[in-house]
Amino acid sequence: MDGMKTAIGLMSGTSMDGIDIALLHTDGGRRVERGAFLGIPYENAFRQRLKQALEDARVARFRDDRPGCLLSVEDELTRRHAEAVEKFLQLNGLSASEIDVIGFHGQTVLHRPEQRLTIQLGDGQCLADLTRIPVVFDMRANDMAHGGQGAPLVPAYHAALAEGLQLPEWPVCFVNIGGISNLTFIGTDGEIVAYDSGPGNSLIDQWVDANAGVPYDQGGLIASEGQIDHDLAGTYLSQPFFTDKRRRSLDRNDFLPPAGHQVELADGARTLAYVAAASIIQSSKHLPEPPGLYVVCGGGRLNEVLMADLRELAGERDARVATAEEAGLDGDAMEAEAWAYLAVRSMKGLPLTFPGTTGVPSPMKGGLVASPST
Numbered sequence: 001m002d003g004m005k006t007a008i009g010l011m012s013g014t015s016m017d018g019i020d021i022a023l024l025h026t027d028g029g030r031r032v033e034r035g036a037f038l039g040i041p042y043e044n045a046f047r048q049r050l051k052q053a054l055e056d057a058r059v060a061r062f063r064d065d066r067p068g069c070l071l072s073v074e075d076e077l078t079r080r081h082a083e084a085v086e087k088f089l090q091l092n093g094l095s096a097s098e099i100d101v102i103g104f105h106g107q108t109v110l111h112r113p114e115q116r117l118t119i120q121l122g123d124g125q126c127l128a129d130l131t132r133i134p135v136v137f138d139m140r141a142n143d144m145a146h147g148g149q150g151a152p153l154v155p156a157y158h159a160a161l162a163e164g165l166q167l168p169e170w171p172v173c174f175v176n177i178g179g180i181s182n183l184t185f186i187g188t189d190g191e192i193v194a195y196d197s198g199p200g201n202s203l204i205d206q207w208v209d210a211n212a213g214v215p216y217d218q219g220g221l222i223a224s225e226g227q228i229d230h231d232l233a234g235t236y237l238s239q240p241f242f243t244d245k246r247r248r249s250l251d252r253n254d255f256l257p258p259a260g261h262q263v264e265l266a267d268g269a270r271t272l273a274y275v276a277a278a279s280i281i282q283s284s285k286h287l288p289e290p291p292g293l294y295v296v297c298g299g300g301r302l303n304e305v306l307m308a309d310l311r312e313l314a315g316e317r318d319a320r321v322a323t324a325e326e327a328g329l330d331g332d333a334m335e336a337e338a339w340a341y342l343a344v345r346s347m348k349g350l351p352l353t354f355p356g357t358t359g360v361p362s363p364m365k366g367g368l369v370a371s372p373s374t
């Protein structure tokens, strides 16, 4: 097919729960055919190493700085991604020569848009050499160098997906509830507006990890036994992030979980689920129009308490909430698919970001290409 490429997208998100891998056939424009998906969870020990990397990254001043454990974590992370690609190819009966490009996100360990500093661990050249497949990486840096927020980047892909959806309600707003949440509004005239909307699962994860020793609140079961502490919720929802004139992209540490003594386990999980839902609705007030439909992807859609809150709050504004699956999409695969899509766009010299998505002054190309060494 004309201009169609076969791409693999690799995402290791802010939840630090594992590597998501997706296959996509696309022309980098409107044509998108979704393929296989695989999630490979990190074991607890590596998750702890990533947490340490986030700590050690705090002193970094330049994007190539690798203080503390960063260099060794980057090496291990890259090797894990190479092994993930090998496993994915094997499971799907594919060979490396059938893949045109890999889109490699890496792991964000520091994101400070006001300093134009964003660091994603991941060695693109090493991944290209290990997989024998060209790799596009470092897709946020050029946007930020030109005054963009460096995130979110998924909106270009959301827009391509929206073209193929038969939706009764319009305008539509994609919501990704990952560690941090982000929105992509697509207007009736195709206008795209996107930004980070607030904390997603990362507060819940940190809370239940510290107080119950589990990595996440499965299904929202812990939250379902608690009550909302509205004072505590208010301390999050009254942050200037929600009322500032300019939309700002978030670092995982911009919102921190409550201290252990502030609230008990179930009430904390319940309150943070509410905060995740209310943040989305509160941030939606900056959209050009109220959405008619929210299409929800990311792991947060599996937290039933969070989703019930979101349905209720959206319903008060006459909007419906659907999971990605209800819209015919895959809510686990979407970010990895997006990185495959963006890699193809990058190879074709097409812009990845736009004034309406990251606040960059003009449509902006991005990404570096690493070809396998001969």
Ligand SMILES: Nc1ncnc2c1ncn2[C@@H]1O[C@H](COP(=O)(O)OP(=O)(O)OP(=O)(O)O)[C@@H](O)[C@H]1O
Pocket (backbone or CB within 6 Å): 011, 012, 013, 014, 015, 016, 017, 176, 177, 178, 179, 180, 181, 200, 201, 202, 204, 205, 215, 216, 217, 218, 219, 220, 297, 298, 299, 300, 302, 303, 304, 335
């Ligand atoms: N069954 C479940 N029930 C409740 N929550 C879940 C479930 N499965 C996953 N999650 C939540 O989803 C998170 C992972 O979501 P996802 O993979 O979308 O995030 P991410 O891609 O790492 O983050 P980001 O989009 O911010 O980069 C987990 O850390 C957990 O909090």
Ligand SMILES: CC(=O)N[C@H]1[C@@H]2OC[C@@H](O2)[C@@H](O)[C@@H]1O[C@H](C)C(=O)O
Pocket (backbone or CB within 6 Å): 013, 014, 108, 111, 118, 150, 151, 152, 153, 154, 155, 178, 179, 180, 181, 182, 196, 249, 250, 335
């Ligand atoms: C700096 C960084 O890695 N940001 C992530 C994070 O996780 C969710 C939200 O914050 C989003 O803006 C972004 O990731 C998605 C995949 C994006 O760029 O579209």
